[in-house]
Amino acid sequence: MPAQANVLAFRRRLLRWFRRHGRPLPWRATRDPYRVLVAEFMLQQTQVPRVLQYYERFLRQYPSLETLARAAPGTVREAWDGLGYYARARNLRRLAQGIVKHHDGQVPADPDVLVRLPGVGPYTAAAVATFAYEHRVIPVDTNIARVLHRAFGVSRTRTRHLPGRVARLVDGLLPHDGKTTWALNQALMDLGAMVCTARKPRCRECPVRNACMRKGVRGEE
DNA sequence: TTCCAGGTTA
């Protein structure tokens, strides 16, 4: 287990880097749970540049949970055309209907409730909880799993309930204030997408290389 | 031209 001082240095450096280099994505300018939800659905299996071509247009067509819930399945599928994985479009519409019907039109904030909605797995549940509601949870997608694995040597597990070792690390890593937690999670995403990439990680330009377990590992610069 | 990445579901 890494020393807590190391974990805190990692956090501080990552947040500082994020303030300067974080991507100004449209779904980061809002806390509207519906808009966050749409973004997270589109971002499942799909890279940011392509989602950018669809996100605003989709929201113009379906500006609210209610409009989406009332839409015909065919038109939603059309709005999704080109994004692939069309089950996501079907699930998103069903999810909107479910929330209107069973949750008083309010997107739940609790990951354990979110995960029961169609198309919402452990990742999306945590993403909505933290990116819309600033909850102190970590949305472990493959990027974040890879970053934590490389930096701290924890397993790459992607289950809803993290194994104890990972849970303790994450607890030490997450700030106690919601806004900073939000920023740290976004920062971890950007680090995984821009620096700590699956292939050819850019270790030389990594803001947390000094706090990383793998500094100097062969094949990673 | 083949290979890889990427959440959720069945």
Place this chain on the structure above:
DNA sequence: TAACCTGGAA
């Protein structure tokens, strides 16, 4: 654990 899709890397 395979299937779902597509763009981009190798």
